[in-house]
Amino acid sequence: NAGVTQTPKFRVLKTGQSMTLLCAQDMNHEYMYWYRQDPGMGLRLIHYSVGEGTTAKGEVPDGYNVSRLKKQNFLLGLESAAPSQTSVYFCASSYGDHRVVYGYTFGSGTRLTVV
Amino acid sequence: GQQLNQSPQSMFIQEGEDVSMNCTSSSIFNTWLWYKQDPGEGPVLLIALYKAGELTSNGRLTAQFGITRKDSFLNISASIPSDVGIYFCAGQLNTGTASKLTFGTGTRLQVTL
Numbered sequence: 001n002a003g004v005t006q007t008p009k010f011r012v013l014k015t016g017q018s019m020t021l022l023c024a025q026d027m028n029h030e031y032m033y034w035y036r037q038d039p040g041m042g043l044r045l046i047h048y049s050v051g052e053g054t055t056a057k058g059e060v061p062d063g064y065n066v067s068r069l070k071k072q073n074f075l076l077g078l079e080s081a082a083p084s085q086t087s088v089y090f091c092a093s094s095y096g097d098h099r100v101v102y103g104y105t106f107g108s109g110t111r112l113t114v115v
Numbered sequence: 116g117q118q119l120n121q122s123p124q125s126m127f128i129q130e131g132e133d134v135s136m137n138c139t140s141s142s143i144f145n146t147w148l149w150y151k152q153d154p155g156e157g158p159v160l161l162i163a164l165y166k167a168g169e170l171t172s173n174g175r176l177t178a179q180f181g182i183t184r185k186d187s188f189l190n191i192s193a194s195i196p197s198d199v200g201i202y203f204c205a206g207q208l209n210t211g212t213a214s215k216l217t218f219g220t221g222t223r224l225q226v227t228l
Contacts, residue, residue, distance in 0.1 A: 033215070042118070042119075042203065042218040042219060042221060043203070044218075045215055058215070090157050090158070100165060101148075101207050104148060104160060104216065105160070106150075106159070108155075108156050108157045109157050
């Protein structure tokens with residue numbers, strides 16, 4: 001029962017470097033999401049996917065790109081990291097439709113520091 | 116973007132006391148979810164609510180979906196030390212596209228012996 005697995009758990013980047021965060025789910029969920037969590041800001045949606053091969057922008061998409069080539073994986077990329085992207089990143093998955101959501105499950109997070 | 120007003124921001128209570136927290140919104144939601152987050156971990160779902168007026172329990176936790184569909188509350192009875200953590204409410208708008216959630220800013224709960 002792995003649920004949602006995120007790798008890596010911690011990472012330190014220098015400004016301008018790039019990296020990819022990997023999210024994998026084994027629940028056959030259709031929807032996947034990337035959030036960032038900052039102190040006092042709650043969780044904010046970066047990008048999301050409603051199915052394999054589809055992606056869409058969330059609330060704070062600038063500076064990030066995503067891909068969903070396989071149903072079980074959702075990748076978050078930072079092309080040129082900035083200190084403002086220092087945060088904790090959470091991946092989540094769910095099933096349902098636009099009216100009702102079920103099984104909304106989060107991974108354990110990736111703590112990213114950009115220096 | 117849309118934010119939920121969650122209160123209180125923090126609570127310090129003694130073991131055995133009951134706890135109540137709530138979330139309000141200016142928008143109508145189809146679903147309300149309550150999560151708990153421990154340090155260094157992701158949010159874990161506690162209770163999900165799908166109908167206005169619905170009252171649902173999970174052990175010592177009880178949550179209700181407000182009849183106006185713009186609010187929800189979570190009660191914890193007879194608190195214990197392991198209840199310490201941050202509690203988040205989340206609501207699902209009828210977005211027409213995907214099951215996106217809007218989160219509250221959290222209630223930090225501290226329990227003293």
